[in-house]
Amino acid sequence: MQRIPFLDYVRVIACFLVMLVHACECYYIFSETETMLADGSSRLWVSIYDGFSRMSVPLFMIVSAFLLAPVKEGTDTFAFYRRRFSRILPPFILFMVLYAILPAA
Numbered sequence: 001m002q003r004i005p006f007l008d009y010v011r012v013i014a015c016f017l018v019m020l021v022h023a024c025e026c027y028y029i030f031s032e033t034e035t036m037l038a039d040g041s042s043r044l045w046v047s048i049y050d051g052f053s054r055m056s057v058p059l060f061m062i063v064s065a066f067l068l069a070p071v072k073e074g075t076d077t078f079a080f081y082r083r084r085f086s087r088i089l090p091p092f093i094l095f096m097v098l099y100a101i102l103p104a105a
Contacts, residue, residue, distance in 0.1 A: 010063050017056030024050040 024046055 004067075007063050007067060011060060014056045014060035014063070017053040018060070020049055020053040021056060024053070
């Protein structure tokens, strides 16, 4: 499969939108019963930025799944998933072990 540069740009934009979502969190006050903006004067811009950037994670996941889906010709589904798990499982197990050990230290 040929590389599609446009999809790389879409993923970069989605990454920046994720950062924008997290940057908007400082404008909110969270309580047990409600969530509201800390400053009423920035309500319009925060709602536009925050609302627009909420599509970032689904967009990133859809584009990544599209790029992952085309399996190389000549490989079956079992071989594809075995290769994916062999690349994903070791870092995942390492992270889980570190996550379990480090808080105890």
